[in-house]
Amino acid sequence: MGHVQGGEVLFDELGVQPHSLTPAAEEWNTISLEKLPDLSADYVFLIKSERHTIPKLENNSLWKSLPAVRHNQVFEVESGIWQYSGLLCNELALADIMAAIVG
Numbered sequence: 001m002g003h004v005q006g007g008e009v010l011f012d013e014l015g016v017q018p019h020s021l022t023p024a025a026e027e028w029n030t031i032s033l034e035k036l037p038d039l040s041a042d043y044v045f046l047i048k049s050e051r052h053t054i055p056k057l058e059n060n061s062l063w064k065s066l067p068a069v070r071h072n073q074v075f076e077v078e079s080g081i082w083q084y085s086g087l088l089c090n091e092l093a094l095a096d097i098m099a100a101i102v103g
Helices: 006-013 033-038 087-101
Strands: 044-047 074-077
Touching: 006 087, 044 087, 074 087
Parallel strands: 044 074
Antiparallel strands: none
């Protein structure tokens, strides 16, 4: 996610440093399997969708090599919350973030 919608909470409100693969202005950026080794993020929030789910990635060696995957810090989040903005969505996204990072 970029600095819009769900990304606003992470980057603008919480001051989390975006990964270099995070788009600066766009809503989101698709990362190809070939680019996965460049994703050295500590945490990954994966928006649930029909096409992109963790079970489809679990057996991929590139996916398994990611630091966030090795440290069990990948979290599937609801698209209806993270792809919209507003008080309620931002509060729910913040709850997801806090549950992931704080535990």
